[in-house]
Amino acid sequence: MIEQDSRLSQLAIDLNHALIERLAATGKLTTRSWRTAFEDVPRHLFAPRFTLPDNLGGHALDVADSAHREEWLRAVYHDEALLTVFDEREMATTSCSAPSVVATMLESSQATDGDAVLEIGTGTGWTAGLLSHRLGSEAVTSVDIDPRCVAEARERLNHLGLDPTLTVADGYLGYPARAPYDRIIATASLRRVPPVWLQQVRPGGTILTDLRGDFAGNLARLTVNKDGSASGRFLPERVNFMPLRSEEEHLHELPELASRAVSAPGPHRRTNLGPVALRKWEFAFLAQLSIPGARAGRIRIKGGPMYFCLTDPRSESWARVELEAGDADREVTQGGDRRLWDELEAAYELWTRLDQPQPVDFTITVSPGGGQSVTLPAIDKQWSLPL
Ligand SMILES: C[S@@+](CC[C@H](N)C(=O)[O-])C[C@H]1O[C@@H](n2cnc3c(N)ncnc32)[C@H](O)[C@@H]1O
Numbered sequence: 001m002i003e004q005d006s007r008l009s010q011l012a013i014d015l016n017h018a019l020i021e022r023l024a025a026t027g028k029l030t031t032r033s034w035r036t037a038f039e040d041v042p043r044h045l046f047a048p049r050f051t052l053p054d055n056l057g058g059h060a061l062d063v064a065d066s067a068h069r070e071e072w073l074r075a076v077y078h079d080e081a082l083l084t085v086f087d088e089r090e091m092a093t094t095s096c097s098a099p100s101v102v103a104t105m106l107e108s109s110q111a112t113d114g115d116a117v118l119e120i121g122t123g124t125g126w127t128a129g130l131l132s133h134r135l136g137s138e139a140v141t142s143v144d145i146d147p148r149c150v151a152e153a154r155e156r157l158n159h160l161g162l163d164p165t166l167t168v169a170d171g172y173l174g175y176p177a178r179a180p181y182d183r184i185i186a187t188a189s190l191r192r193v194p195p196v197w198l199q200q201v202r203p204g205g206t207i208l209t210d211l212r213g214d215f216a217g218n219l220a221r222l223t224v225n226k227d228g229s230a231s232g233r234f235l236p237e238r239v240n241f242m243p244l245r246s247e248e249e250h251l252h253e254l255p256e257l258a259s260r261a262v263s264a265p266g267p268h269r270r271t272n273l274g275p276v277a278l279r280k281w282e283f284a285f286l287a288q289l290s291i292p293g294a295r296a297g298r299i300r301i302k303g304g305p306m307y308f309c310l311t312d313p314r315s316e317s318w319a320r321v322e323l324e325a326g327d328a329d330r331e332v333t334q335g336g337d338r339r340l341w342d343e344l345e346a347a348y349e350l351w352t353r354l355d356q357p358q359p360v361d362f363t364i365t366v367s368p369g370g371g372q373s374v375t376l377p378a379i380d381k382q383w384s385l386p387l
Helices: 006-025 032-040 066-076 099-109 126-135 147-159 195-200 255-263 275-279 281-290 340-353
Strands: 049-051 060-062 082-086 092-096 117-120 140-144 165-168 181-186 201-212 217-224 230-234 268-270 295-300 306-312 317-322 331-335 363-366 372-376 381-384
Touching (some): 006 032, 032 126, 049 092, 099 126, 117 126, 317 340
Parallel strands (some): 117 140, 140 165, 181 201
Antiparallel strands (some): 049 060, 295 306
16 A cells, blocks of 8 residues: 555655664674575564554554554564464464564574475564565464464465465464474463474474473474474573463463452461562572463452462462562462462572573473473473373
8 A cells, every 4th residue: 555655655765774774783683694684574564453462552553544654664674573363362473573572482483495494473464574584485384273363474475475384273283284293383372382383394403492381481493303203402592472362272261360369358467479480580480380370460359459469270379479569568368278478488489599581591391292391400390291
C-alpha cells in the first residue's frame, strides 16, 4: 500500500537500513547473508496492522489508515514486538517478534546452505520469509496453529516471490510430513522439548527453542545425537516468546486457587526473601527449575492489601506475602501440601551459595524416550523438565 507513495517507500528503505545498522552495531546481526535477507525482506510487508506494546503507547496502527501511515511505518521499525492477533480475553496470541529477537534466532540457529528448516510459529510470516530468502523456499517449512496467520503469511510471502511450505498444524507434534530437518526453530516458548522433535531432526541437526515457565526461562540450543537423544545448553542471548498453545502443553488451571491464596488461613512466619528477588532474571531461572509448574502473580482483594502469590495447581498449594511490607515485617502465609515459599527460599540460598549461576551455566539433556533434565555441571545437580 505504500508502493504508490515514493516518499514513504524511500522512508521504508531508510528506516529498514537504520534498523539493520543498529542490529549490526549491537552484535545481533553479524552474518552477511542474514543481513542481506533483512534488506530484501522488509518487516513492514509483514505487519500491516498491529497494536504497539504498552511502552510505546499501546494503541493500534493500520497501514490502511492514510492519516497515520507514516506513524505506522515508523513504529514497524522500532525494535519491539508488534502484537497482531488477540483472543476473546484480549490476550495477544500472535506477534511479529522484535527484530533483535528475530536476528538472534536466525544467527543462533546455525542454519546454513543446504539445510532444511522447520519453523514452529509462522505468525506474520516474517521469519519464514527471512529463512526462505537465505536458504531457498524449498528448504523451509513453517507451521502455525492459527489458520488465519498461515493464510495471511502465505499471501505476503508469495507477493515477494517466496513460496515456503506453510501449514496449519500443532507445532508441538512437529511436522513429520517434511522431516527430517537439519534445524527446528521455535518462535513460541515451551516448558519442555517435545519428544517427537528429536525423531524429526537428523543426527547432528539442532533444535533452538525458548524453554520457559511462568517465572523465567531462556533460549536453549540442542544437538540431536546418533542414539536419538539430544543435548545442549542455554544460550546467553535473552528472548521471551509467547507460550505455545497446545493440548500437549496444557497446564491444569485452577481459578479458585488464586482466591484461596489471598484469603485462606494458614501457618505464617517472617521471611527475609521479598518478591523483588524474582525480578533478577538469573535467580528466576533457577527458581523456575526448582519450583516447576508454579505460577506467580499479584492479587488484591477489594479494599485489602496487594499480595504477591505463588500457586501450584497440581498440588493445590499456595503462598502469599504482602507486597508493600517492609523488609523488617514481611510475613509469608502458606497452604497446601507444598511449602512453595520455603522452596523459593531454598532456591535463593542455593543460588547465592553457588555464586549466582547464570542460565548459560546450565546444560540440558533429552533422552530418546522423552525424559529431560537440566544440569548445573559445576555441582552435578539436576532438575527435571517440564518447567
Ligand atoms: C511470537 S509468534 C511467532 C512470530 C513469527 N515467527 C513471525 O516471524 O512473525 C508465535 C506464534 O506461535 C503460534 N503458535 C502458538 N501455539 C502454536 C502451536 N501449538 N503450534 C504452532 N504454532 C503455534 C501462534 O499462533 C503465533 O503465531
